[in-house]
Amino acid sequence: MKYMLLVCGDDTADASGMAPVEPWVDDLGDRRVRLHGHRLAPPDRAVTVRVRGGEVLRSDGPFAETKEYVAGFDLLECDSMEEAIEAAARHPVAGIGALEVRPFWEDEDAEARIRALDAELTSAARERDADRMTACYAPDATAFLDGRKHRGADALRKSFGELLTGVTGPVTREVLDFRVHVDESIAFGHALVRLRATRAVGTRINDLMCVTTGYRNAGLRWLITHEHASRTSEERS
Template sequence: MKYMLLVCGDDTADASGAPPVEPWVDELGAGGVRLHGHRLAAPSGAVTVRVRGGEVLRTDGPFAETKEYVAGFDVLECDTLEQAVEAAAEHPVATFGAMEVRPFWPMSDEEDADTAIRALDAGLTAAVRDRDLDRLLAPYAPDVEVFHPMSGLEGSGIDAFRKAQEWWFSTVTGPVEREVLDFRLRVDESVAFSHALVRTRATLTTGEALDSTLRVSTGYRLPADRWLIVHQHTSAAFDAGIEEARS
């Protein structure tokens, strides 16, 4: 379960004797409890925005006039609320400020990142099999960075990737079999990374059989309501483990 930890400072408190926060960050980060976080600028630099009657109302300063303010945030992953509270109590700011621990809104299966990204990859397999270029490109961001093992096909943007895929499809005939031998995924809120071994089998236009296994590292971003591929690096995998996986 993920928890948002709002680190609340206090203008009237003396924080001169507080210990540094770096050991807390290092310890919880190494243990996989703290996923990420960041310090925020002073509330004097905040801007509060409201829309009333179609008019945008801007107020310089924080939402609430109070001596306490949100000085930073951390995203924690804990099994229970009690564990998240224990982690918050170890934060140095807890000795002079306040720590608000709030669970993330629970996701449905459709919203689950792991489920969504694995479904995205399954869609790539189907699109490659059918050689459906439009369906293959659909989950890629317009500014995607793609590094292809064939020389000259590296490029930025969806147009460059389209040209690379068009060329590749022109070298094979009939359906293309894409088999994911190993898929490892790490998700961190709106960013995710996967590493996979992907085996591709097809018939080249020369009549020869193609059977290759490549390493594919993919970066994803969640800009709105669906995951998009923003970076992909494909390279040849040369090790004994590949042959074992393929046999």
């Protein structure tokens, strides 16, 4: 399960004797407990935004005037809250400030949503729907297909349209092996995909491709942002 550590500094604390944070980062990173993190600029560079009566109200500085402030964050993946607390207790700032440990919502299954996106791509190909296929990609996506580079939704839609108009009947996209690694707002997938179809001239397409895909969390859904497909074999009859 993922946990967010909010690293809270204290303006009144003496940080001169604080241990460096790098060993903590390196240790948890080597054990793949810490996934990501970063320092934040000091509170005097913050801007607080409110909207009241349709008017945007901006004020310089943090939301609350307090000696404690969020100085940074770390994203952990732990088996339990106890493990996350243990990691937080070892953070150097814990000795002079505080760390808030907060679990992520549990109703998000990013890998399942990515696999559903891949299933939608398969279904759209079978139904010969270039628009549905294109909708699986981000507007600024880049794809390397058939040895050609396609950048942007319009280029992808044209490529899919050319494929679909050049064949008759359904296009079968069979995913033989699909592995996904998710890291918060981005993900990477590796798959073996077999593409079968019959060309308008009567010859058959039977391509086995290695496909590497990059995904981005677009807020309400995941989208493909980068794809590279290389043919490993082709059979014609």
